[in-house]
Amino acid sequence: MVKDDYAIEQFRKNGYKITPQRQEILQAFMDNNNNQPLSAEEVHRKVVERYPNISLDTVYRNLNVFLEIGIISKLSFREGKSRYELDLGKHHHHLVCLKCGLTEVIDYCPFKFLEVEKIEEEKKFEITKHSFEIFGYCQLCRERPVEKSFNKSVSC
Template identity: 45%
Template sequence: MEATLDNLKSILAASNYKLTAQRKIILQILIDNRGEHLSAEEVYNIVKTEDPGIGLATVYRTLELFCELGIIQQLTFDENCRRYELETGEEHHHHLVCSKCGKVIEFNDEVLEEFESELEKKYSFKVTEHKIKFYGYCEDCQ
């Protein structure tokens, strides 16, 4: 499902939430910055340019709500910062994280997906989720 304001609005409505002006701005920022893995503070800095009246606490509460509703995913690449990405329902992906500059590169790999399938068969185990992150140095920081 492509993440648009209309289908995100319907997800909110299904859980008895309204698409308030503040939520709409935050959703649009996440849509416009798809693949960027923004922190709450980065979302807030963009929000301030759109609506200086929205506080950081509102951004945090809204991101938490969006996580609960499955609109976004919370990602932790280091101990100091949680980042968020829009849940698009597209193919599962993994992350390469630069230990020096913090750059995050998304990738997917059929071998990893096959490995998951083999684990399920071998151990009679149903995998419901997995998160794979590789840490190292990006091309610029090597």
């Protein structure tokens, strides 16, 4: 089953049991081969295949536990809908396509070019973390001809 030591360690450190439901949810993220962040509904759909009794509510509750112990992050750059992805201690950012929603991970962190200490000093603010996304259009969307239906006017 789930063999991620980092995730298991985080459960233990925070005093959470690794229940079968949590294992299945974690597995859903690990099986997510296309690496696109998952919505709670998508996680639920995957988990239900192996754990038919689990409710969407339970998935939400457990996603919050995962967030709390820091093994997933919540992203909300698409239509305000929250998506989640595994966050196993490797810092990264995303390129996000505004048209099709494709997200691509970049290991590069622009934050290191900011004068963090200066900002902290000026604003009297202690910075502990940051989030940063880059928006634009992916190669496919840029090559795809403009769809006619896109500009269709709606009549009542």
